[in-house]
Amino acid sequence: MYQILEKEVLSETVKLMVVKAPQVACKAQAGQFVMVRIDEFGERIPLTIADYDQEAETITLIFQEVGKTTIQMGTLEVGDELITVMGPLGHPTPIENYGTVVCIGGGVGIAPIFPIARALKEAGNYVISIIGARTANLLFWIDRMESVSDELILCTDDCSRGRGGLVIEPLKELLATRANNLARIWAIGPAVMMKFVSLTTKPYQVPTIVSLNTVMVDGTGMCGGCRVVLDDGAQFACVDGPEFDGHKVDWDILLSRLQFYKEQEREALAHWLELQAQQEQACALVEVPA
Numbered sequence: 001m002y003q004i005l006e007k008e009v010l011s012e013t014v015k016l017m018v019v020k021a022p023q024v025a026c027k028a029q030a031g032q033f034v035m036v037r038i039d040e041f042g043e044r045i046p047l048t049i050a051d052y053d054q055e056a057e058t059i060t061l062i063f064q065e066v067g068k069t070t071i072q073m074g075t076l077e078v079g080d081e082l083i084t085v086m087g088p089l090g091h092p093t094p095i096e097n098y099g100t101v102v103c104i105g106g107g108v109g110i111a112p113i114f115p116i117a118r119a120l121k122e123a124g125n126y127v128i129s130i131i132g133a134r135t136a137n138l139l140f141w142i143d144r145m146e147s148v149s150d151e152l153i154l155c156t157d158d159c160s161r162g163r164g165g166l167v168i169e170p171l172k173e174l175l176a177t178r179a180n181n182l183a184r185i186w187a188i189g190p191a192v193m194m195k196f197v198s199l200t201t202k203p204y205q206v207p208t209i210v211s212l213n214t215v216m217v218d219g220t221g222m223c224g225g226c227r228v229v230l231d232d233g234a235q236f237a238c239v240d241g242p243e244f245d246g247h248k249v250d251w252d253i254l255l256s257r258l259q260f261y262k263e264q265e266r267e268a269l270a271h272w273l274e275l276q277a278q279q280e281q282a283c284a285l286v287e288v289p290a
């Protein structure tokens with residue numbers, strides 16, 4: 001069992017948990033993820049290792065509440081335990097001194113981009129980070145990103161903090177003025193954001209690495225659920241990724257596969273909410289004085 005040692009609410013729908021997971025913490029590297037199961041009835045979901053502390057034997061997970069499992073996970077508190085934290089999985093991000101690099105994090109993608117930006121900075125790169133969210137309340141870890149970036153650009157769709165508009169806008173300006181000087185770009189966020197980052201950088205031929213958030217089931221290369229189609233064939237995000245060359249990804253197939261289980265996801269959430277309501281009702285009845 002994996003105990004939750006800390007919990008922080010980063011925004012309305014994004015929560016952070018520090019979890020005691022000695023075997024994962026001792027091997028974790030930037031870019032890797034874990035498969036988490038809340039209890040014996042739960043499904044496995046992939047979550048990126050947003051940070052790790054080998055001495056304290058802990059990992060940090062940051063998740064956005066989007067469906068049954070993440071909403072249920074958000075109800076857990078310090079002292080509660082997760083039944084499974086399997087990993088670290090996936091290939092670590094290859095870290096070298098490339099020169100000037102750009103790290104882009106969108107929404108909850110700010111969490112996984114942080115350890116990558118930190119590792120790139122430690123390797124001697126000049127790190128330009130762009131982080132964006134719909135509104136200021138959804139931006140988090142600005143201080144952390146600042147501490148590992150030579151330049152940090154904040155964006156909000158509604159202009160409530162930093163530059164108004166999508167992360168693509170400052171990226172376009174960087175490409176127009178400094179493309180020859182940019183060695184590599186990492187982008188992590190919603191699939192549609194990673195698609196447009198890749199389309200924007202392609203004409204400039206700046207290598208662009210994306211971390212694909214495919215639907216995963218086993219995380220070990222056996223179920224085929226996380227198949228991604230690239231120019232040179234199909235691969236599995238869990239064992240061949242999660243990072244891929246953004247210029248090679250077939251984004252239309254990726255986006256349509258993410259919609260594949262929409263109906264089942266909706267049913268699972270509705271069923272869980274119904275069970276929660278029944279449980280609350282039963283508790284209320286028990287509390288009624290005789």
Ligand SMILES: Cc1cc2nc3c(=O)[nH]c(=O)nc-3n(C[C@H](O)[C@H](O)[C@H](O)COP(=O)(O)OP(=O)(O)OC[C@H]3O[C@@H](n4cnc5c(N)ncnc54)[C@H](O)[C@@H]3O)c2cc1C
Nearest residue numbers: 045046047048062063064066067068069070213214242265
């Ligand atoms: C390698 C990897 C690392 C990830 N790291 C993180 C992380 O650090 N933090 C985080 O919040 N999320 C992360 N995700 C996404 C996370 O796994 C999903 O949000 C989660 O599985 C949703 O489960 P659910 O039961 O709560 O929602 P579901 O009911 O399964 O889905 C609800 C909604 O979310 C969408 N969705 C489902 N799965 C994904 C997915 N994999 N990516 C994007 N949207 C999805 C569905 O289309 C649906 O609209 C990661 C995904 C991968 C593949």
Ligand code: FES
Nearest residue numbers: 219221223224238
């Ligand atoms: S999650 Fe099953 S093959 Fe990748």
